[in-house]
Amino acid sequence: MRKVVLASLVSALSIAASANAAELNIYSARHYQTDEQLYGNFTQQTGIKINRIEAKEDELLERIRTEGANSPADILITVDASRLAKADELGIFAPVKSAQLEARIPAHLRAENWFSYSTRARVIVYNPSLVKAEQVQTYEQLADPALKGQVCTRSGSHPYNLSLGAAMIKHNGAEATENWARGIVANFARAPKGGDTDQIRSVAAGECGVAIANSYYLARLMNSERAEDKQVVSNVKAVWPNQSSWGTHINVSGAGMLKHAPNKEAAVKFLEYLASDDAQAYFANGNNEWPVVSTLKVDNPALNALGEFKADTLPIGELAATVAEAQRIFDRAGFR
Known part of the structure; x- marks a missing residue:
């Protein structure tokens, strides 16, 4: 009987751990309708459920700071390098090593602890x-x-x-x-x-x-x-x-994994997903921007009409x- 109870307990813990790993908590300062498709496509591909809180950047940063080590947030998404830098200065990001992200995102559009996904x-x-x-x-x-x-x-x-x-x-x-x-x-x-x-x-x-x-x-x-x-x-x-x-x-929309992220594996998967062709199309076109992945072409009448240009490549x-x-x-x- 004791073995059965122990086995049941182990099984329950495994299920709980599995359920936790199948979720991702995102704090986002982006508020675009096409982001719904962005998140839905990720869940469809991976089975990972996304829980999202949207607010202004300062509100999200204050929330993360207040929550500290108990923060449920895995990912912060926001716009503008200055805001991403501010978040980084607060020490809330964790470094991510990913060959996929390094291959897909140009070096000048990556920082040590966060990544650009549209420009x-x-x-x-x-x-x-x-x-x-x-x-x-x-x-x-x-x-x-x-x-x-x-x-x-x-x-x-x-x-x-x-x-x-x-x-x-x-x-x-x-x-x-x-x-x-x-x-x-x-x-x-x-x-x-x-x-x-x-x-x-x-x-x-x-x-x-x-x-x-x-x-x-x-x-x-x-x-x-x-x-x-x-x-x-x-x-x-x-x-x-x-x-x-x-x-x-050039400025950017970007994201990073948070230092106290409870679902780090899912967080890395999501950051890598954002550099995929499907996600790049949603991420950039949702706000009339350009994808960071240079091989992906944008089908946007206004951007096409504005034409090509020489962009600053300052890191x-x-x-x-x-x-x-x-x-x-x-x-x-x-x-x-």
Whole structure:
């Protein structure tokens, strides 16, 4: 009888362990409808059930920090190198060694403790009625006094602008970047406000002549069937900046396995899955972005219309390392 009870106990524990291993807990700051297909496809392929909590980045990071070693989270997914760097600085990621990820994701789009899965470009959008194309071919030109009163932008403390500032520090140096930031501030058409779509709309309306925006915001407007969006698109033009120098600034969506992940094996499988062709299509197209796997072609009318461009190949880990310095520079320059 004792042997039977013991055998039953062992069997129950095995079943419990198996059930636990067949789950994955994801904290995500991405909120796109196509991500449902992304997660559903993973479960269909592996049998691993996904439990997901979605919130803003700061809320998720605070939750992970508070939960500590008892956190149920296995994976953190978020956008922008500065946010991934912030998470890494908190020491919440665990390193992952995977030949599959190293083979699929270019080296400059991998950091030590996290991986990029899609990219977006920081483009220059201008109103041809107010600004000439030759005036806005580089990020540096946006600080030219000739554009005084013409520049619209979102807050300098936003991660998208901080990541661009971090890249400029790496390419041009801190002093040149601070001078650039001061020039940007001197050229403001108005105080920074709103998101990237607001900047594009302001350029289209003639409130300003030029703005910087992430490519997917422009692509979203280009793919829209709404008459007002079509009008916005018809009133603006886009430039891939710095094609004759270091290339257009690139940022990312990315993910990493958490240090206290209870389901590490499933977490690694999921990170590897995100680099698969199926997942790359969902992950990138869900937000009008580009996949990091170069062999996968994107079928997106807006992105195809924007055309090919030379992208900055600065290693994403190096970019993340100068985000804090970019914030200090922007603060001194009054870019807030």
